Amino acid sequence: MPETLATLFLAHVLADYVVQPAWMVEDKAKPETLFLHFLAIVFTAMLCTGQLASPAVYALALVHIVIDAVKVRCFSDRFIPHITDQALHLVTLAATALLCPDLFATGLYGDVTWLPKLMLLGAGAIYATCAGSIAINKLLATFDPQPTSKGYPQSGPLIGNLERALTYLCIMAQMPEGIGFLLAAKVVMRFQTGTTDEKRYEYVFIGTLASFGWAIAVTLAVIFMASLLPPVGISLPNH
Structure with a gap:
C-alpha cells in the first residue's frame, strides 16, 4: 500500500501542478477543460504506477474531476475551498491505495x-x-x-x-x-x-x-x- 500511495501522490502532483497550465485552471468550469484535465490525471497515474489499463486509475481520475467540478461550480476560488479540495484529493489517493494496495507492485516497474x-x-x-x-x-x-x-x-x-x-x-x-x-x-x-x-x-x-x-x-x-x-x-x- 505505501508504494501505491507514493506513486499516486506523484501522479496527483504532476497532474495538478506540473502539466496543468494556468489557462486550464482558469477555464476549469468548461466541460472540455475538465475532460482535458481528466486525460492528464489518467496519463500521470498510468506513468507513475505503471498500470496501463487498470480500472482503478480511471476511477481515481473520475472522482478527481467530480471534486474539481463541484468546487468550481459551487464554491469560490478562496483559501478554504482550495485546501478542502486538496484534502479531498489526498483522501481519494489514500482510499485508492487502500482498496488497490498492489497497484504499483503489479505494474510495469513493480520490481523496482x-x-x-x-x-x-x-x-x-x-x-x-x-x-x-x-x-x-x-x-x-x-x-x-x-x-x-x-x-x-x-x-x-x-x-x-x-x-x-x-x-x-x-x-x-x-x-x-x-x-x-x-x-x-x-x-x-x-x-x-x-x-x-x-x-x-x-x-x-x-x-x-x-x-x-x-x-x-x-x-x-x-x-x-x-x-x-x-x-x-x-x-x-x-x-
Whole structure:
C-alpha cells in the first residue's frame, strides 16, 4: 500500500501542478477543460504506477474531476475551498491505495522496489514549493490587497518557492537549524526596507510563517511516508 500511495501522490502532483497550465485552471468550469484535465490525471497515474489499463486509475481520475467540478461550480476560488479540495484529493489517493494496495507492485516497474520512495521525495519537493505557492497566495488574498512593491516582478513567488525548497532540503538533510537561519535572514531583509506600515509587517509575517509552516508540514509527512518504503540509499531522519 505505501508504494501505491507514493506513486499516486506523484501522479496527483504532476497532474495538478506540473502539466496543468494556468489557462486550464482558469477555464476549469468548461466541460472540455475538465475532460482535458481528466486525460492528464489518467496519463500521470498510468506513468507513475505503471498500470496501463487498470480500472482503478480511471476511477481515481473520475472522482478527481467530480471534486474539481463541484468546487468550481459551487464554491469560490478562496483559501478554504482550495485546501478542502486538496484534502479531498489526498483522501481519494489514500482510499485508492487502500482498496488497490498492489497497484504499483503489479505494474510495469513493480520490481523496482526503490522507485516509490524516489517518486515520493520528488512529489514532496513539488508539493512543498508549487502547491505551497498557490495555497499561500490564496491565504494572503483573504487580507488586504497585496502592498505595492518596488522590487522585481514575480520576485515574491520566487522567494517563496526558494524558501520552501530550502526548508524541505534542510529537514531532509537533518539540518533543521538552517530553517532558523533562513527565517532570520528574511526578517532582517524585510526590516531593512525602512517602511513603517504595520499592515505591511503583518502581511509579510503571515506569509512568512504560513510558507515555512506549509513546507515543514509537507516535509514531515513525506518523511513519515518514506519510513514505510524500501530505501534508495538516502538517509532520512528517524522518528
